[in-house]
């Protein structure tokens with residue numbers, strides 16, 4: 544099969560298509576002929592050997608947590624009727640039994656296990672779900688990791704309710720666009736930040752009530768003004784750094800903040816008084832359980848939501864897709880057609 548094999552950390556150009564042996568499904572697994580994959584920022588961290596992946600890695604790996612395709616083989620113990628089905632893959636591997644947090648065996652597809660930038664993949668049969676029938680393979684592939692992360696952050700962790708005001712920071716990001724859609728679907732009033740006025744306009748078209756540009760405006764002051772002076776009830780953040788600290792500052796008393804990432808780095812200065820005096824709830828969140836994946840996917844199937852796809856590029860242009868993500872050029876998900 545053809546696959547993008549990462550042999551060591553480096554710039555985007557290290558992502559090249561190679562011919563390698565087809566993976567065969569072991570017991571309890573299926574093989575999927577992938578039709579589309581999608582990028583997540585995690586892929587950039589791994590490829591460049593930065594963030595949580597600064598230590599590099601010891602063996603070549605195929606990146607990619609998101610994929611959709613058709614089941615082409617079933618391993619021992621798997622229902623052969625799965626063969627021929629169009630599916631989308633849940634990248635949360637071995638989440639475990641508890642809803643509260645993942646278990647010790649938890650892994651994310653695409654590192655260390657081979658991922659979806661490939662014509663074919665083997666995954667546990669329990670991780671494949673029927674592709675929403677109204678969506679293309681490219682749209683379906685855009686959903687899994689980002690949709691799951693956003694669903695858990697907005698629904699399970701922050702418990703967003705109709706009528707609340709929710710701030711989603713950095714709206715151009717893959718997860719952020721899902722958070723906006725899901726919070727708006729719940730009946731929340733959603734505000735956003737972005738480094739681009741064009742992305743703020745696109746967010747409004749998607750249902751955001753307003754937003755602020757963190758490059759050209761005092762975004763925190765603008766957001767408070769848009770909230771009528773009290774600040775948002777909930778913040779969904781992955782920017783981290785100073786953005787996280789200021790977001791806690793502007794929450795209304797009793798507010799909640801869900802953090803799922805630190806794109807801009809660690810929080811350097813944090814005023815604890817903002818947390819305790821205002822009775823703020825700080826929520827950490829990562830990926831999600833199989834139950835959450837199913838509930839999230841239903842929103843993009845029967846629920847009528849559609850993922851925001853920024854651009855579809857051929858697998859051969861994985862490097863160009865990584866560069867676009869590094870420059871934060873995208874609005875929504877970058878997809879690779881296979």
Ligand SMILES: NC(=O)c1ccc[n+]([C@@H]2O[C@H](COP(=O)([O-])OP(=O)(O)OC[C@H]3O[C@@H](n4cnc5c(N)ncnc54)[C@H](OP(=O)(O)O)[C@@H]3O)[C@@H](O)[C@H]2O)c1
Pocket residue numbers: 582583584585688689692712713714715716717718719736737738739742757781782786803804805806807828829830868871872873875
């Ligand atoms: N814990 C988990 O389970 C989990 C899951 C998924 C992702 N993550 C993490 O979450 C982050 C986002 O992932 P992703 O795949 O959605 O990435 P992405 O598509 O590359 O989005 C990143 C976005 O961050 C925004 N940003 C950059 N600097 C900012 C700043 N100073 N203030 C506010 N926003 C800023 C940009 O938004 P604009 O373009 O609008 O300016 C950019 O588009 C990454 O750090 C990733 O590792 C964690």
